[in-house]
Amino acid sequence: MNAPAVTAASQRRRRPHPLVLLLRWTVLLTLIVAIVATTAIAFAPAPRVAASPLALPRPSGEPVSVAWPEGVARAAGYAVAGMDGTQQRWGDEDAVPMASLTKLVTVLTVLEEHPIEGSDRGAEITLGRADINALGAAIADAAPTVQVFDGMRVSQRDLIEWSIVDSAGNAMWSLANWAFGSIDGYLAAANDWAERHGLADTVVDDPSGLSLESRSTAADMTELALLAVADPIVLQSMGMERVAVPGGSAANTNPILGDGFIDGGKTGTLRVWGRNLLVTAERDIEGEPRRTVAVILGVVTQDAMNAAMLALVDSLWDDFGTVTLLPEGTPVAEYRAPWGGSVQAATAAELQTDAFGQHLPAPAFQPAEAAGAGIAVGAPRGEIGTVSALGIDGEQTQVPVRTDGMLAGPDVGWRLTHPTTAIGWYFD
Known part of the structure; x- marks a missing residue:
């Protein structure tokens, strides 16, 4: 049986229409972009998370016991x-x-x-x-x-x-x-x-x-x-x-x-x-x-x-003494990431200071210079600053503040539902 003759018309019928070719390429490019974007989102480097200071407890001392000269002086x-x-x-x-x-x-x-x-x-x-x-x-x-x-x-x-x-x-x-x-x-x-x-x-x-x-x-x-x-x-x-x-x-x-x-x-x-x-x-x-x-x-x-x-x-003398402003393990700061991960930092020892009666200095948290920009995802537990107080003699006492764990990174589900945020991390 003789093969059908190849003609210009038959060749035109076998060649895909240009619109079909465009659609195919569009689908292919879309898939490639999606794969690249998904990969980029999935592996975007999570930013460092800054500390949010927590309200520190304020202990109250005993009222000063004073022998006022009642009945003697004006x-x-x-x-x-x-x-x-x-x-x-x-x-x-x-x-x-x-x-x-x-x-x-x-x-x-x-x-x-x-x-x-x-x-x-x-x-x-x-x-x-x-x-x-x-x-x-x-x-x-x-x-x-x-x-x-x-x-x-x-x-x-x-x-x-x-x-x-x-x-x-x-x-x-x-x-x-x-x-x-x-x-x-x-x-x-x-x-x-x-x-x-x-x-x-x-x-x-x-x-x-x-x-x-x-x-x-x-x-x-x-x-x-x-x-x-x-x-x-x-x-x-x-x-x-x-x-x-x-x-x-x-x-x-x-x-x-x-x-x-x-x-x-x-x-x-x-x-x-x-x-x-x-x-x-x-x-x-x-x-x-x-x-x-x-x-x-x-x-x-x-x-x-x-x-x-x-x-x-x-x-007045018995109203002087050493007091504990913050017990060991007092939460001082929190690192809370937008994806929900969080780590607390707490005092590694008691913060003690000299005081007089009810007059107690206010403790203050100071991040370390290296931790000033925050902590990284997966960073090991470590010292991130100090909490200090100024005693009545003008001397500053301080104790280290350490994180109590590692900050977990965002999972893929969170990344894919926040693609703009994740891509923006490449430019931070």
């Missing part, structure tokens, strides 16, 4: 040096006469204008007729004095020590007048100093506190005590047992200096008001030095003042 206050927020006050909230506690304002104001470095004695000052007149005025007011004469040369630090240790009123007048050129100039500077240092209820009307209008509150005087112990010259002067004065030496007017760990202070007395006392005390607690300040205002008798101050200061 007002009182205390604070822990170097620890913000510990200032507490009791009694009359009104401003009362500062008496010779005013001298601390004067000394601090002068030292800000004319600072003294280290063991230097400061400027040399030649006293004149105005200083002799100030001596006479102090004697007339029955104030403590030191003997001076016209042309006498003294150091800036002599006048500071005479006024703080021996409470010499004329020495304070001479220091203020020298430092600012006049008493009016001093008063403007002292009241500006008080305002700038947050002593909003303090008014200075004279350098020595002989004026009843030099007034302040227990809260302000407690802050003044903190400012005084922060200045090494003032702190050293307040702690001197005796000071050399013209013609001999004078004992510190603070009768309880050296008792009950009290190592400094300033007295103040006005016959029409009563007795004021500002002290500072330092004691080793659990091997660390802790400094407190206290002030009591408006006491009638010296014995009552001594007993009240010693009791107040002594009542």
Whole structure:
């Protein structure tokens, strides 16, 4: 049988139509793209996951037990040096006469204008007729004095020590007048100093506190005590047992200096008001030095003042101690991925710190520099930062924070249902 003849028409009938060819190629390319895209999505490198800090528990300490001078004084206050927020006050909230506690304002104001470095004695000052007149005025007011004469040369630090240790009123007048050129100039500077240092209820009307209008509150005087112990010259002067004065030496007017760990202070007395006392005390607690300040205002008798101050200061020591801010294993941060995987990071040890009563520092989480961008999928357990707290001595304590497992990656199902996200990981 003869084969059918091959003609142009028969060849056209056997060749696929161009549209069929286009469809076939389109299907093939689509399959190839789908396979490539699926592969790309399935194997897209998952990004690092950043930490989300968790709310840390805030332990509460016990209230401070204070022996306030009830029935003895008009007002009182205390604070822990170097620890913000510990200032507490009791009694009359009104401003009362500062008496010779005013001298601390004067000394601090002068030292800000004319600072003294280290063991230097400061400027040399030649006293004149105005200083002799100030001596006479102090004697007339029955104030403590030191003997001076016209042309006498003294150091800036002599006048500071005479006024703080021996409470010499004329020495304070001479220091203020020298430092600012006049008493009016001093008063403007002292009241500006008080305002700038947050002593909003303090008014200075004279350098020595002989004026009843030099007034302040227990809260302000407690802050003044903190400012005084922060200045090494003032702190050293307040702690001197005796000071050399013209013609001999004078004992510190603070009768309880050296008792009950009290190592400094300033007295103040006005016959029409009563007795004021500002002290500072330092004691080793659990091997660390802790400094407190206290002030009591408006006491009638010296014995009552001594007993009240010693009791107040002594009542503070048992409120210092070491506390556990965060137990071991406390969750600090969480790494939660958009695909649902999550890992927590927790403290690897107890975070302990020094504290005072209810005043506990807030712990803070700090990621390590290497972990700042997050952790990778499948990364082994490891240290990713620290959690720390600032103790009352200004020292920072910290413990490491470690992840508790490996972060699982996204499965294929999640990747295929979030293709845009997965492809975007190639460009992150």
